[in-house]
Amino acid sequence: MKLLKMRHHFAIPVFSLLLGISALSCLSLAYAQSKADEKFPTRPISLIVPFAAGGPTDIVARLIAVPMGKSLGETIIVENVLGAGGTVAANKVAKAKPDGYTLFIYHIGMATAPALNDKLAYDPMKDFEYIGQVVDVPMVLLARKDFPPNNLKELIAYLKKNEKKVTMANAGPGAVSQLCGLVFMDAIGVKLTTIPYKGTGPAFNDLLGGQVDLLCDQTTQTLPFIKSDKVKTYGVTTPKRLPSIPNIPTLDESGLKGFDVKVWHGIYAPKGTPAPVLKKLNTALKAALSDPTIKARMDESSIDIVPMAKVSEQGLKDHLEKEINRWGPLIRKANIPD
Numbered sequence: 065m066k067l068l069k070m071r072h073h074f075a076i077p078v079f080s081l082l083l084g085i086s087a088l089s090c091l092s093l094a095y096a097q098s099k100a101d102e103k104f105p106t107r108p109i110s111l112i113v114p115f116a117a118g119g120p121t122d123i124v125a126r127l128i129a130v131p132m133g134k135s136l137g138e139t140i141i142v143e144n145v146l147g148a149g150g151t152v153a154a155n156k157v158a159k160a161k162p163d164g165y166t167l168f169i170y171h172i173g174m175a176t177a178p179a180l181n182d183k184l185a186y187d188p189m190k191d192f193e194y195i196g197q198v199v200d201v202p203m204v205l206l207a208r209k210d211f212p213p214n215n216l217k218e219l220i221a222y223l224k225k226n227e228k229k230v231t232m233a234n235a236g237p238g239a240v241s242q243l244c245g246l247v248f249m250d251a252i253g254v255k256l257t258t259i260p261y262k263g264t265g266p267a268f269n270d271l272l273g274g275q276v277d278l279l280c281d282q283t284t285q286t287l288p289f290i291k292s293d294k295v296k297t298y299g300v301t302t303p304k305r306l307p308s309i310p311n312i313p314t315l316d317e318s319g320l321k322g323f324d325v326k327v328w329h330g331i332y333a334p335k336g337t338p339a340p341v342l343k344k345l346n347t348a349l350k351a352a353l354s355d356p357t358i359k360a361r362m363d364e365s366s367i368d369i370v371p372m373a374k375v376s377e378q379g380l381k382d383h384l385e386k387e388i389n390r391w392g393p394l395i396r397k398a399n400i401p402d
């Protein structure tokens with residue numbers, strides 16, 4: 065009994081001591097973390113691109129990685145993680161260590177993938193931090209150079225007659241080339257054979273080589289080939305013509321009323337990336353997008369840098385949510401298979 069009492073007397077101070085030690089170690093961990101955040105970055109950062117190298121997303125990523133890295137004082141290494149319309153990469157980033165050393169650039173696919181793929185292993189609204197929107201890119205409906213129809217009217221008539229024979233390339237479910245192709249096929253009431261690639265970089269090469277017939281792709285990589293007549297161009301997907309190719313009509317004015325697909329891009333980090341680190345990354349992104357040489361390069365491809373208010377956590381998060389609500393019901397109504 066006496067012994068028990070003695071133990072009890074000792075227990076309280078020992079318990080308090082343990083509490084004190086654990087509080088101290090929490091404080092010192094928090095202090096170490098805040099010091100690490102202050103010093104960030106101290107080693108190269110990975111920017112994950114979910115499509116093939118040389119394609120539209122890769123080009124935008126590599127353009128901004130250089131000035132972003134310069135302003136952070138560390139290299140940003142672009143890493144291509146391919147597959148399933150960008151969702152393999154998105155899943156990898158969602159599960160990566162949230163320390164600021166893994167970043168992710170993804171386009172409108174971040175909003176369309178959940179409706180295109182019921183088995184998605186991540187949630188775009190819960191598993192990421194939002195660094196900011198980047199650019200908006202128009203698309204163009206293209207065919208191989210020797211494809212018979214010469215304008216949209218002829219193309220629609222041709223596709224209705226040859227539905228089973230014509231192939232349309234895309235970059236998989238979640239890819240904007242797939243979305244654009246689906247909107248187009250739905251608008252004219254045909255179902256073409258689609259050929260998935262790991263990005264529109266390789267898909268466009270095959271279009272140039274004549275291995276596939278049609279592709280809806282971004283202006284980022286296609287403008288020089290449109291201007292030099294290496295492909296047939298039926299129309300731009302935005303409501304207005306593009307200053308860089310003023311002779312190409314919009315799909316809307318050629319008869320597909322309301323056709324409006326523009327590709328927005330955002331930069332993300334895994335959920336839990338510390339706020340001070342996100343702030344530094346956002347500042348670097350803003351600096352990159354304000355760089356006149358970047359602006360000139362984007363202009364060449366009819367790419368619009370978004371207004372600075374959208375280069376923000378809230379700007380990207382709000383836009384993503386709006387786009388999920390815009391495309392989700394449309395895609396589900398069209399009953400598009402996974």
Ligand code: MLT
Nearest residue numbers: 115119121240241263264
């Ligand atoms: C790419 O970079 O390959 C494209 O953005 C793919 C696509 O979404 O069509």
